[in-house]
Amino acid sequence: MAFQKAVKGTALIGGGAIATVFGLSQFSQYRNKHGALGQVEAEEGVPVRRDHLPSREQQLLALQSSGEFDVLVIGGGATGCGCALDAATRGLKTALLERDDFSSGTSSRSTKLIHGGVRYLQKAIMNLDFEQYRMVKEALEERAHLLQSAPHLSAPLPIMLPIYKWWQLPYYWVGIKLYDLVAGSQCLKSSYVLTKARALELFPMLRRDKLVGAIVYYDGQHNDARMNLAIALTAARYGAATANYTEVRHLLKRPDTGSGRPRVCGVRCRDVITGKEFDVRAKCVINATGPFTDSVRRMDDQEVPNICQPSAGVHIVMPGYYSPDNMGLLDPATSDGRVIFFLPWEKMTIAGTTDSPTDVTSHPIPTEEDINFILSEVRNYLGADVEVRRGDVLAAWSGIRPLVTNPDSKDTQSLSRNHVVTVSDSGLITIAGGKWTTYRAMARDTIDTAIREHNLKAGSCRTMGLQLEGAQDWSPTLYIRLVQDYGLESEVAQHLASTYGGKAFEVAKIAQVTGKRWPIVGKRLVSEFPYIEAEVVYGVKEYARTAVDIISRRTRLAFLNVQAAHEALPRIVDIMAKELNWCEQKKKEELETAKTFLYYEMGYKVKTDQLTDSSEISLVPSDIERYKKRFHMFDKDKKGFITIVDVQRVLQSISVQIDENTLHEILNEVDLNKNGQVELNEFLQLMSAIQKGRVSGSRLAVLMKSAEEKLRRRQAIPVDRSGGGL
Numbered sequence: 001m002a003f004q005k006a007v008k009g010t011a012l013i014g015g016g017a018i019a020t021v022f023g024l025s026q027f028s029q030y031r032n033k034h035g036a037l038g039q040v041e042a043e044e045g046v047p048v049r050r051d052h053l054p055s056r057e058q059q060l061l062a063l064q065s066s067g068e069f070d071v072l073v074i075g076g077g078a079t080g081c082g083c084a085l086d087a088a089t090r091g092l093k094t095a096l097l098e099r100d101d102f103s104s105g106t107s108s109r110s111t112k113l114i115h116g117g118v119r120y121l122q123k124a125i126m127n128l129d130f131e132q133y134r135m136v137k138e139a140l141e142e143r144a145h146l147l148q149s150a151p152h153l154s155a156p157l158p159i160m161l162p163i164y165k166w167w168q169l170p171y172y173w174v175g176i177k178l179y180d181l182v183a184g185s186q187c188l189k190s191s192y193v194l195t196k197a198r199a200l201e202l203f204p205m206l207r208r209d210k211l212v213g214a215i216v217y218y219d220g221q222h223n224d225a226r227m228n229l230a231i232a233l234t235a236a237r238y239g240a241a242t243a244n245y246t247e248v249r250h251l252l253k254r255p256d257t258g259s260g261r262p263r264v265c266g267v268r269c270r271d272v273i274t275g276k277e278f279d280v281r282a283k284c285v286i287n288a289t290g291p292f293t294d295s296v297r298r299m300d301d302q303e304v305p306n307i308c309q310p311s312a313g314v315h316i317v318m319p320g321y322y323s324p325d326n327m328g329l330l331d332p333a334t335s336d337g338r339v340i341f342f343l344p345w346e347k348m349t350i351a352g353t354t355d356s357p358t359d360v361t362s363h364p365i366p367t368e369e370d371i372n373f374i375l376s377e378v379r380n381y382l383g384a385d386v387e388v389r390r391g392d393v394l395a396a397w398s399g400i401r402p403l404v405t406n407p408d409s410k411d412t413q414s415l416s417r418n419h420v421v422t423v424s425d426s427g428l429i430t431i432a433g434g435k436w437t438t439y440r441a442m443a444r445d446t447i448d449t450a451i452r453e454h455n456l457k458a459g460s461c462r463t464m465g466l467q468l469e470g471a472q473d474w475s476p477t478l479y480i481r482l483v484q485d486y487g488l489e490s491e492v493a494q495h496l497a498s499t500y501g502g503k504a505f506e507v508a509k510i511a512q513v514t515g516k517r518w519p520i521v522g523k524r525l526v527s528e529f530p531y532i533e534a535e536v537v538y539g540v541k542e543y544a545r546t547a548v549d550i551i552s553r554r555t556r557l558a559f560l561n562v563q564a565a566h567e568a569l570p571r572i573v574d575i576m577a578k579e580l581n582w583c584e585q586k587k588k589e590e591l592e593t594a595k596t597f598l599y600y601e602m603g604y605k606v607k608t609d610q611l612t613d614s615s616e617i618s619l620v621p622s623d624i625e626r627y628k629k630r631f632h633m634f635d636k637d638k639k640g641f642i643t644i645v646d647v648q649r650v651l652q653s654i655s656v657q658i659d660e661n662t663l664h665e666i667l668n669e670v671d672l673n674k675n676g677q678v679e680l681n682e683f684l685q686l687m688s689a690i691q692k693g694r695v696s697g698s699r700l701a702v703l704m705k706s707a708e709e710k711l712r713r714r715q716a717i718p719v720d721r722s723g724g725g726l
Contacts, residue, residue, distance in 0.1 A: 046089045046462050050237045056543050060271060062095075062241040064278050069095045069241070070456050071447070072266065072282035074248050074296060076100075077107040078228050078436055080288035082443030082463075084242060085235040089466065090447065090458040094240040095280055096232070097269055099247040100362070101549045103228035106290050107436065108553055109364075109399025111315065111353055112345050114147065114154060114220030114437050116140035119332070119339055121179055135418050137182055139437045144186035146437065147220050149467055150230055152474040152501035154222035156188040157343065159328040160203055162381060163212045169193070172332070176217045191217035203327055205382050216327075221345065224436065225553040226499055229542060230469040231439075237469070244543050245272040251299045252279060253426060264300060264428045273545060284454040286446060287430040291360045291400040300428045307420070308432055309405040310360050314370035315352030316603070317395040317560055322349040322378075322386070331377055340377045348394065348560050351378055355401075364398035368606050371396050391689070391696030394561045396603030404433035421449045429453065440464070470501025482508055487520025495530035500538075510534045525568040531555045536575040545580070547573050547594040558597070562604045563697075567665065569594050617681075617688045627687050630708050631680055641677040643667075647703070654710040666699045 054062070071087040073080050076098025084096040098104075116139040124132035147154050161176070163169050176191045192215070199214035200206055206214075236242045252266040266281035287296040294306045322342075323329065329342035342351045354370045371393060379388045404420055419434030419442045431446040444461040451458050474497070482493035486508040496504040511521040511534040522532045536544075539554035550572050552558040557565040569591055577587050598604045619627070634642045634650050644663050651658060658666075670678050670686050678700070689695040 046466070047091055047238050050239070053233060053236060053541065055541075056243060056545070059236070059241050059243045060246070063097075063243060063246075063269075063280050066093070066095075066241065067281070068266075069093045069280065069282040070458075071095070071284050071286060071450055072097070072280055073286045073288055074267065075288035075290065075292075076102040076228075076232060076242070076244055077105055077288065077290050078103070078224075078231065078439040079290070079431055079434065079442050079446075080286075081228060081231040081235055081242075082439040083286055083288055083431065083446050084240045085231055085238065085466075086440075086443040086447045086461060086463050087450070087458075088235050088238040088240040089462045090451075090460075092447075092456060092458050094235070095282065096235065096240055096242040097246045097248055097267070097280070098242075098244045099272070101244045101546070101553060102232045102242075102543065103225040103553055104549075105362070106399045106401060107228045108225035108559075109313075109315070109397050110224045110436050111313075111341055112221055112224055112343065112350060113157075113341065114143045114222050116143060116179065116183065116219070116437070117435070118175070118179055118217075118330070121182060122175055125175075125178065131418065133182070135438075138441055139435065140179075140183040141186055142438045142441050143220050144183075144188075145440060145464060146222070146227075147188075148465070150222070150227055150469075150471050150501075152470050152498055153227050153230060153468075154220055156218050157221040157328055158189075158216050158218055158326065159330050159341070159343070160194075160199065161215045161217070161330045161332060162199065162203075162206055163214055164210045166212055169212060169215075172215055176215050179217060188218040188220065191215060203324055203329065205322065205324075205386050206329075207381055207383050220437075221328075221343065223346070223499065223556065225556065227468075229553065230471075233469040233542065234466075242543075243271075245545055246270070247272050248296070248299075249277065251285065251428070252281070262426055264424075264426045283456065284450045285428055286450060287428060288446070290402045293402060293430060293432045295360075297424070297428070297430055300424050300426055304424070307405055307422070307430075308402045310358050311401045311403050312356050312358035312364060312370075312398050313353035313401055314366045314374065314396065314398045315350055316366075316371055316374050316393045317345075318349045318351065318392050319394065320344065320347045320349055322382070322388075322392075329381060331381060334377045335380075336373075340374065342378060342381070346556060346560055351375075353399075358398075358400060360400060363601055364400055365600050366396040366398045366603050366606060370398070371603070371606060387693060389693035389696055391694050393603065394563070395559055396606060397559065397601060402432060419445070421445050423449065423453050427453065470503045473502025478502070478504065486511065486522075487518070488522045489519040489530070492519070492522050492524070492530045492532055496532075496535075507532075507534050507538045510537055525555075525557070525571060526564045529557060529560065529564060531557060531568075533571070533575060536572050537579060540576065540579045544576075547576060547590045548597045550576070551594060552597070552602075558602045562598045562602045565602070566595065566598055566604070570661075617684050619684065619688050619691065623687070623691075624684065627684060628680065630704055631683050633708055633711060634704065635680075641679045642683075643677045650707050650711070654707055656707070666703065669698065670700050 070092040071094045073083045073096040076096060080096060081102065084094050087094040116136045120132050121136045123129060124136060161172055163172065173193060180187045180191055194214040194216060196211050196213050199211065200208060232242055247270045249268045249270055251264050252268060253262040254265045256263045264285045266279055267285065268277065268279055270277045287293060289296050291308065291310050293308045297304050323344045325344055328344065331340040334340050338355050340351065342349065351374050354373060375388055375390060382388060404418060420432055422430045429446060429450055431442055434442045440463055450456060479493040479497040482488050482496060482504060483490055488508060496507055500507055511532055512523050513521055514523055525531045525533060535555055536550055539550050542554060544550050544554050547569060551565045551568065557568060573587050573590050576582065634646045644667060647663055667678055670682055686695065686698060686701060690698060690701055
């Protein structure tokens with residue numbers, strides 16, 4: 001009876017909500033449809049798209065020698081690059097400056113979703129907040145655009161919402177159906193309800209006990225850093241002078257001819273790589289620096305109050321076996337009220353995010369507390385037979401969301417991601433807030449404001465329907481041609497097609513011959529990932545200037561597995577050195593900088609902290625004796641430690657060859673005091689951490705166990721056991 005009342009009450013409330021939202025949705029669609037009739041189609045009237053991508057040096061020259069620009073954008077994240085693309089396609093003379101690399105900040109550290117925001121819709125309905133509703137509506141429209149403009153980098157993803165209480169089924173069903181209704185004709189696929197049996201069939205890792213059923217809805221997923229880069233490259237092809245590693249030192253101002261008040265007229269900037277400083281003049285300067293919005297606003301006016309409230313979101317990456325290949329999971333109400341996504345991504349599993357106030361920094365670091373919070377929430381939804389181990393965290397990162405401050409808000413979780421466009425007294429335009437999905441709409445509003453405030457001569461926005469870098473010649477079967485025409489591995493070909501789209505052929509053309517029967521070309525950077533050496537060379541053409549650019553944004557290796565990225569670094573640096581004429585000292589600096597990035601920003605530190613000098617050894621006596629015997633098989637001289645020479649001797653006796661550099665890396669993972677040797681105590685700490693699940697995938701542990709087993713099998717059988725003899 002109680003359940004029937006709950007269903008009936010929910011149905012009545014939900015019915016009214018559906019009717020209201022459906023009416024608003026239909027009105028919004030009618031307005032958008034008829035308002036769009038006066039706009040020029042994306043490809044009509046747009047400047048010519050260059051076939052040749054200018055080099056970074058050519059772009060810097062254009063910045064210094066092209067006179068006054070119409071628009072100068074500060075910031076190379078999704079919004080900044082979107083502004084540059086919008087302005088360039090309207091025929092405005094456009095420049096863009098980025099202090100670091102394109103997408104080096106928040107835009108590469110997202111949940112990888114293209115979504116409207118289910119929780120924002122819930123708040124809009126519960127609080128009767130029309131502004132929140134409009135934001136969700138706009139985001140769902142932009143979601144459809146983003147999936148169409150870069151189909152090689154994005155795709156729809158089904159996301160499961162498991163239900164463990166009967167009353168939640170109608171409640172969440174109404175909410176998800178409202179999400180479909182608000183999307184209207186832009187709905188990717190209709191949501192549906194699953195029985196318990198079907199839910200477990202599609203997501204076998206789910207916790208079974210008390211499971212009632214599940215609801216599946218659809219959102220989009222993308223490769224965020226590559227998407228950001230595609231926007232930047234597309235802007236460059238439409239004539240924008242874009243330069244990464246170009247830092248704005250201060251704003252330039254001159255008196256207004258009419259009022260005499262100071263007006264922003266450009267910037268003083270510095271090429272971070274060469275140290276050269278120069279001025280770039282512009283009629284309009286746009287601040288699109290995400291979390292650093294207020295620091296640029298203070299360049300204009302030191303007394304200006306902050307408008308951004310930064311929030312840190314931590315994500316972790318785990319092995320792909322933690323989730324199905326094509327089904328995500330949503331935890332709508334965690335233990336502290338936050339939302340956790342558990343999604344397949346690049347054949348791994350990504351989980352996150354947290355949401356907590358933070359200070360603005362260029363190098364956010366994931367904390368052990370946040371990692372353990374995510375793991376704890378994941379355990380709540382996975383079956384008892386799936387052991388969620390701390391050691392299975394392959395990478396972790398923190399991104400800073402530039403949320404717009406609401407004075408009435410007590411915590412960042414209640415802030416929406418509405419964007420605001422402000423114009424200062426001196427004419428500096430700032431775009432702040434928003435979310436990845438709505439970058440195009442944010443750019444449109446910003447350039448509209450720039451045209452209006454600075455009397456620029458340009459038409460309406462032309463980016464709706466505009467295809468991004470790589471999309472024009474892409475098809476779902478493009479990878480087959482790469483396999484057939486160039487002799488690439490199928491996995492590598494699929495990766496190149498889904499990363500570069502139609503430009504994948506340019507990467508394949510410069511791929512090195514392997515010398516093997518198959519694959520014919522395409523030497524991998526690391527064996528377990530489909531990234532090849534040719535991508536490093538091509539990455540330099542895409543404006544990559546550091547090893548970090550390659551491991552984190554041109555490829556996504558650092559986001560998928562920090563250890564694999566660490567192993568690939570020496571070869572990446574060698575290739576880049578050849579392309580960029582680095583000396584030996586520069587190579588060492590790049591290697592150390594990239595290792596520091598992995599250690600702090602990508603979770604290597606918190607991973608290695610699981611095994612420290614103070615780690616407790618909690619092994620039973622029998623295990624201690626077993627591991628001591630294994631250790632002494634390598635430490636024949638009873639020194640109390642093993643070195644690379646000891647490991648090489650044992651490996652030679654069982655006919656196994658591993659190069660010396662790899663052996664150094666293997667021992668270094670366990671060598672806590674970094675003295676070039678592994679003591680017995682360090683080895684026991686390692687085995688204890690493995691048993692607890694804090695460490696997994698230790699190459700030394702696997703190597704020593706494998707060697708022990710092979711040595712035992714090769715021991716001579718005594719004569720009396722073999723049946724006698726002469």
